[in-house]
Amino acid sequence: MNIHFKTTEILYIISCVLFVANNATQAWIFFGLGILASLIRFSLEQSERLEKEKKTKELEEGIKNFVTAAQTGLVMPKKNTSSLH
Secondary structure, three states: OOOOOOOHHHHHHHHHHHHHHOOOOHHHHHHHHHHHHHHHHHHHHHHHHHHHHHHHHHHHHHHHHHHHHHHHOOOOOOOOOOOOO
């Protein structure tokens, strides 16, 4: 199991240390920055996830269109065997 400490977690840890050291003003500032950073990270992850889902949906539609076209003979037309040389 890999544990990754990013900016948000570091800001929360600094906030806890400052609360323990009786520096409430600075602790609340770091805590607020941590919340802001977590909201930004969450929104970026969600936008990436939605973009990936959109690309997947477009790919599925393309595959469905290709299969439908192949079944109706639009992609690979039948060979004309009536004219032999």
